Amino acid sequence: MKNIKKSILLVVSLLLVTALIAACSSTSTPGAPTTEPTAETSTISVSGSTTVQPLAEKLAEAFMTENAGVRIDVQGGGSSVGVKAAAEGTSDIGMASREIKDSELTESPNLKVIVIARDGIAIVTHPDTPVSDLTIEQVRDIFSGKITNWKDVGGEDQSIILVSREEGSGTRAAFEEMVMGEDVLIAASSILQPSNGSIRTTVATTPNSIGYLSFGYLDNTVKSISINGVAPTEPNAVNGTYPIVRPLNMLTNGEPTGTVKAFLDFILSEAGQKIVVDDGYISVK
Amino acid sequence: MSGRMIADKVVKYILFASAIISIIIVLAIGFFIFRESIDAWTEIGVSEMLFKTVWRPGIDQYGILAMIAGSLSVTFGAILLGVPLALGCAIFLAEIAPEGVQAVVRPAVQLLAGIPSVVYGLFGMVILVPLIRNIDVPGNSGYGLLAASIVLAVMILPTIASIAEDAIRAVPENYRHGSLALGATKWQTITRVILPAGKSGIIAGVILGVGRALGETMAMIMVIGNSAIMPRPLSSNPLTFFLSQARTLTGNIAVEINYATGIHESALFATGVVLFGLIIVVNASARWIIRSQKYVEKAN
Numbered sequence: 001m002k003n004i005k006k007s008i009l010l011v012v013s014l015l016l017v018t019a020l021i022a023a024c025s026s027t028s029t030p031g032a033p034t035t036e037p038t039a040e041t042s043t044i045s046v047s048g049s050t051t052v053q054p055l056a057e058k059l060a061e062a063f064m065t066e067n068a069g070v071r072i073d074v075q076g077g078g079s080s081v082g083v084k085a086a087a088e089g090t091s092d093i094g095m096a097s098r099e100i101k102d103s104e105l106t107e108s109p110n111l112k113v114i115v116i117a118r119d120g121i122a123i124v125t126h127p128d129t130p131v132s133d134l135t136i137e138q139v140r141d142i143f144s145g146k147i148t149n150w151k152d153v154g155g156e157d158q159s160i161i162l163v164s165r166e167e168g169s170g171t172r173a174a175f176e177e178m179v180m181g182e183d184v185l186i187a188a189s190s191i192l193q194p195s196n197g198s199i200r201t202t203v204a205t206t207p208n209s210i211g212y213l214s215f216g217y218l219d220n221t222v223k224s225i226s227i228n229g230v231a232p233t234e235p236n237a238v239n240g241t242y243p244i245v246r247p248l249n250m251l252t253n254g255e256p257t258g259t260v261k262a263f264l265d266f267i268l269s270e271a272g273q274k275i276v277v278d279d280g281y282i283s284v285k
Numbered sequence: 286m287s288g289r290m291i292a293d294k295v296v297k298y299i300l301f302a303s304a305i306i307s308i309i310i311v312l313a314i315g316f317f318i319f320r321e322s323i324d325a326w327t328e329i330g331v332s333e334m335l336f337k338t339v340w341r342p343g344i345d346q347y348g349i350l351a352m353i354a355g356s357l358s359v360t361f362g363a364i365l366l367g368v369p370l371a372l373g374c375a376i377f378l379a380e381i382a383p384e385g386v387q388a389v390v391r392p393a394v395q396l397l398a399g400i401p402s403v404v405y406g407l408f409g410m411v412i413l414v415p416l417i418r419n420i421d422v423p424g425n426s427g428y429g430l431l432a433a434s435i436v437l438a439v440m441i442l443p444t445i446a447s448i449a450e451d452a453i454r455a456v457p458e459n460y461r462h463g464s465l466a467l468g469a470t471k472w473q474t475i476t477r478v479i480l481p482a483g484k485s486g487i488i489a490g491v492i493l494g495v496g497r498a499l500g501e502t503m504a505m506i507m508v509i510g511n512s513a514i515m516p517r518p519l520s521s522n523p524l525t526f527f528l529s530q531a532r533t534l535t536g537n538i539a540v541e542i543n544y545a546t547g548i549h550e551s552a553l554f555a556t557g558v559v560l561f562g563l564i565i566v567v568n569a570s571a572r573w574i575i576r577s578q579k580y581v582e583k584a585n
Contacts, residue, residue, distance in 0.1 A: 050543075078544035148424075159423040166511070167342045168544025176343070185341065191428050191530060192511035194540045205415065206426055 042259045047075040048082015048095030049170045051196070051214055052248045055117065055279050056095055062275055063266050070259055079170035086251035087111055092260050094251040097170030097214075099177060110254045116267050117248040118282040120215040121175055122232035124200070124222040126207050131155040133226040136243060139179055142210060145187030150208060162190030163202050163211035171196065174246035175212050216280040237282050248281065318561060322554035329548070334555060340513040340532075342541070342549040349556050351515045355430075355531035356560075358516050359509065360498040362434025362527060363441055368491055371442045375449035375487075380475055398443035406507030409436040414508060422528055424519045428510035431527040436504050441494035448493060452486020453479055485574050492571035496564050502535035511536055534560045 046056055053076045060072035077085070079096040086094030087108035100113055123139055125131065131154055134142075141147040142160055151157045164186050165172035172186075180186060191209075193199045196217040203211040204221035211222075215232065218224055224232050227243055236242035256264050266272050273283040325334065329347045337348025374394060378387055409432050418427030456479050464474040480487070510530030519525040532540075538553050538560075545553050 076543070080544055080546045084546050159425075161424070161426040166540045166544070168541055168549065185344070188339075188341075188514045189424075189512050189530065191426055192513075192532075192540060194506070194511075194543075201410075202428075206418070206428075209426065 041069045041071060043071040043073065044093065044260055044263055045073045045075070045091045046093040046095060046250075047077050047085045047091040048251075049079040049097040049248070050076040051079075051097035051119065051170050051216075052082075052095035052116075052250075055248070055276065055281060056250075058275050058279060059116075059267050059272055060263075062271070063263050066266075067259075067262070070263075072263065078168055079173065080168055083111070083251060086253055089253055092252070093256075093264075096249045096251060098173040098246060098249075100249065100251070108253070112252045112255060114250045114252070114256075114264055114268075115247045115284050116250050116264075117273075117276040117284060118237065118245050119248055120232055120234070120237040120242055120282070121171060121178070121212050121244045121246060122215055122218055123210065123225040123227065123244075124203050124213050124218070125210045125225060126203060126205075127221070127223045128207060129155060129210075129223060131225065132223070133229055135228055136179060139225075139227070140181070140184055143180060143186050143190070144184045145189065158208045161206055161209040162187055163199055163206070163209050164190040164192055165196075165199065165212075166192045166194055169194075170246075171212070171214055175244070178244050178246065179212075234280075234282060245282070315561060318554050318557045322551055322558045324548060325551035325555040329552065329555075334552070335559070338515050340537070342545070342552070345548070347548075347552040347555075349534070349537065349552075349559060351513050352532050352534045352537045352556065353559065354515050355509070356499055356533040356535070356563075358430055358526075358531060359433045359437060359505065359533060360495055362430055363437035363498045364491065364495065365438075366434055367438030367441050367494065368445060370438065371445035371490075371494070372449055372487065374442065374446040375453055376475060376480075378446070379450045379453040380471075380479065394443050394446050397439060402440070402501060402503040403507070405436050405440055406504035409433070409504060409508035417528070420528065422519050422522075422525050425525075425528045426510065426530065428508060429528050429530045430509065430516055433505055433509040433531075433533075434527065436508055437498050437501060440501060440504065441497050444497050445490045445494040448490030449483070449487045452483040452490065455486065456482040485577060489571045489574045492567055492574065496567040496571070499560065499564055499567065500535060502533075502539050505533045506536045506539055509533065509536065511540055513537070534563075 046060065053074060057074045060074050064070055064072060075091075079098050082091075082094035082096045083100060083104050084094070085091035087104070087110075097119065100111065105111060123134065129150065131150060134153060138147065138153050142153070143162060143164070145162075147153060148160055149157060150160055165175075176186065191202060191206075193202050196214050199211045199213055200217055200219070200222055203209045203213075210225075213222070215234065215237070218232070226232070230236050230241045230243070232242055232244075237245050250264060250267070252260060252264075255261075267276075268284070270285075273285050277283050325347065334347055334349055335353075336350055337346070338351045338354075339346040339348045340351055374390075378391055378394075382390060413432045413435055414427035416427075417429070417432050418425060460478050460482055461474055464478040465471075469477065509532065511532045512530040513532050514530065516526060516529040516531040519528050534556050537556050542550070542553050
């Protein structure tokens with residue numbers, strides 16, 4: 001008997017909840033006052049590279065403060081997602097932290113690539129590593145697994161521990177393109193970490209390790225290595241002596257128009273490029 | 286029919302619907318993962334995927350055998366370390382510990398199950414990896430199967446311990462009395478009578494632990510190194526196998542899915558299908574063992 005009473009109680013409460021939900025939803029049907037601002041609003045969606053994402057968010061914030069009627073949604077996903085999103089039109093703007101592949105351009109010839117900033121990639125090691133200068137060829141041989149001991153590049157007799165990003169990462173793609181070249185692959189035995197931050201932590205805590213990082217992530221927990229005698233610093237990247245510098249791209253499907261164009265113009269303006277530089281990247285102007 | 290009866294019927298159908306919905310969710314997930322993976326199976330080929338060890342999406346190599354080996358090796362390591370610990374724990378709780386001690390130890394062991402996986406990973410990364418790095422073998426980074434196995438052993442401990450404890454408690458009291466009356470010591474009773482009698486329940490616990498181990502993701506990514514290679518000994522000593530880096534099936538999906546498009550994405554879903562299949566087999570065999578034990582009990 002008790003159980004049946006409980007059941008009835010349950011049913012009644014369920015019905016009440018349903019009625020409540022129905023009541024709530026009916027109040028928000030057309031006719032209810034909306035909070036739409038009088039000015040025309042437009043929304044821009046931006047998605048892609050997680051390297052460009054934090055920068056794009058700051059740029060979007062600055063642009064939205066100046067243009068009250070505009071909303072910009074910035075999402076991550078990775079460079080490949082950025083290219084795809086722009087090509088398929090799922091986003092107004094795609095972001096990519098690497099060169100756009102020929103295959104991607106043949107697949108979607110309408111893609112318009114706008115370089116909004118440049119970013120250096122630094123080779124970093126554990127702070128106790130005595131080596132402080134390598135050539136591009138040495139870096140390539142180390143990451144391909146041809147050189148496996150620090151003594152071969154002037155260090156101690158210790159095995160080199162490779163730390164790399166995962167397949168598909170823009171930082172990895174840029175590193176492969178600028179350091180490894182077409183046919184040389186990063187050794188499969190390298191430790192893979194899924195972000196710049198975790199690469200830094202791993203290299204900082206693993207003796208004899210070597211990895212690569214976006215300039216924006218450099219700090220004193222890791223030792224940055226000079227390439228051909230040139231230190232990975234912003235001035236060296238700007239004057240062209242530091243060799244591992246990649247473009248940070250924004251992509252649109254066809255010529256940008258309207259608000260999208262206004263946003264891209266803002267990024268390339270003096271104010272926009274100041275944000276780029278303040279964030280640790282290299283201006284394209 | 287009275288109102289009460291109608292209410293009863295209605296509730297019955299609501300509960301039935303809830304049960305059906307859970308089944309539909311499982312089927313929908315399975316269907317979705319499989320549908321997304323079809324491109325990979327057809328374009329890359331089933332044997333190419335399952336039996337090739339090279340995983341390099343950049344040059345269209347999609348062999349997941351290295352990840353299958355990685356998942357199985359780390360699970361094996363975790364079982365090797367975790368089962369004796371869990372079994373010891375279960376025997377202690379069920380047979381030896383006085384009530385007061387049980388009241389402290391049991392919740393403590395259960396608490397292990399509630400710790401988020403990322404915390405285990407952090408512990409492994411900050412404590413275990415630097416410790417393991419002290420083992421002087423060339424190429425030993427600390428990240429690898431050993432660190433992952435230790436972390437995983439602790440993670441599966443509560444699962445195995447609680448099921449094994451139930452199995453030991455389910456052994457009829459007169460078995461114990463009989464053994465002790467024949468002059469056996471307590472230890473002899475445990476190893477010769479109780480453990481054999483509770484065997485299938487214990488095995489089922491271990492298998493459920495295996496299922497838990499295969500599915501673990503976050504903690505593994507943080508300590509295993511994620512290199513897509515077949516685990517291999519670092520030196521001539523075969524034990525250095527456990528210092529090798531590896532990648533698990535779960536880690537393969539989690540590390541790469543953010544950036545994957547096209548066939549690469551589909552291949553990651555195919556990894557998910559393999560994992561799904563492995564876990565179904567593992568869980569089904571645990572159920573089968575538990576059920577066959579129940580029949581034995583009934584027969585007794």
